[in-house]
Amino acid sequence: QQKVQQSPESLSVPEGGMASLNCTSSDRNFQYFWWYRQHSGEGPKALMSIFSDGDKKEGRFTAHLNKASLHVSLHIRDSQPSDSALYFCAASEPQGGYKLTFGTGTSLLVDP
Amino acid sequence: GGIITQTPKFLIGQEGQKLTLKCQQNFNHDTMYWYRQDSGKGLRLIYYSITENDLQKGDLSEGYDASREKKSSFSLTVTSAQKNEMAVFLCASSRTGGTEVFFGKGTRLTVV
Numbered sequence: 001q002q003k004v005q006q007s008p009e010s011l012s013v014p015e016g017g018m019a020s021l022n023c024t025s026s027d028r029n030f031q032y033f034w035w036y037r038q039h040s041g042e043g044p045k046a047l048m049s050i051f052s053d054g055d056k057k058e059g060r061f062t063a064h065l066n067k068a069s070l071h072v073s074l075h076i077r078d079s080q081p082s083d084s085a086l087y088f089c090a091a092s093e094p095q096g097g098y099k100l101t102f103g104t105g106t107s108l109l110v111d112p
Numbered sequence: 113g114g115i116i117t118q119t120p121k122f123l124i125g126q127e128g129q130k131l132t133l134k135c136q137q138n139f140n141h142d143t144m145y146w147y148r149q150d151s152g153k154g155l156r157l158i159y160y161s162i163t164e165n166d167l168q169k170g171d172l173s174e175g176y177d178a179s180r181e182k183k184s185s186f187s188l189t190v191t192s193a194q195k196n197e198m199a200v201f202l203c204a205s206s207r208t209g210g211t212e213v214f215f216g217k218g219t220r221l222t223v224v
Contacts, residue, residue: 004154032210043116043202043215044155088154097143097162098210099170104154 003027004091006103014111019079021106023089025070030091033065033072034100038086047074047087079110114139116216118203124222131190133219135203144186145204145213148172155202161186162208193223 036044090100157170159178
C-alpha cells in the first residue's frame with residue numbers, strides 16, 4: 001500500500017491561474033513533509049518543507065499541513081508555464097534517518 | 113553549492129547482466145540515497161547510507177547491491193538485470209537530521 005498518496009494525477013491550469021495539489025499519508029509516524037518539483041530530464045528539487053500545522057508561504061507557493069488528518073496541500077497562485085512539471089509530496093520520520101517516502105506525483109501543465 | 117554527478121547518464125544492458133551505476137557528491141553530505149523512478153509510481157527507495165561504511169535497505173532492495181566506497185561516493189549494482197528494470201535511477205544526498213535532499217539528474221536504464 002502506498003504510504004503517501006497524491007491527487008490529482010494530472011492537472012491543467014491556465015497561465016495566471018491557481019493550481020491546487022493534494023497529499024495524504026497513511027502513516028502517523030510521518031512528521032515532516034516536503035514538496036519537490038521535477039522538470040523533464042532533471043532530478044527532483046525541493047520547493048518547500050512544512051513541519052507544523054497551518055500554512056507556510058514562500059512567494060507564489062503556499063503549503064498547508066493538517067497533522068490530525070495527515071493531509072498536506074500545495075497551492076500555486078499566478079501559475080506560470082515554467083511551473084509545468086511533476087510535483088511530489090514526500091514525508092519522513094526521525095526513525096530511519098529521516099529518509100523520504102515519496103508519493104506518486106502530480107503532473108502539472110500550465111497553458112500559456 | 114554543490115553537485116551530484118551520476119554516471120553513466122544512459123545504460124543499456126542485456127537481461128541477466130550485472131550492471132553498476134555510480135554517484136559522486138561534493139556537498140560533503142553524510143547521507144546518500146538511491147531511488148528508482150518508474151512512470152506513474154513516484155520514487156522508491158532502494159538503499160541508503162547514513163555515513164561512510166553504513167548501508168541500509170530501502171523498500172525495493174531485492175535484486176540490488178550498494179556500496180559506500182567513501183563519503184563522497186555511492187554505487188548501486190543491479191545484480192541480474194530484468195526487462196522490467198527499465199527505469200530512471202536517482203542518486204541523492206543530504207545532511208543528517210531531516211534536511212533538504214539534493215538529487216542528481218539520474219541514470220536511465222534500458223534492458224534488452
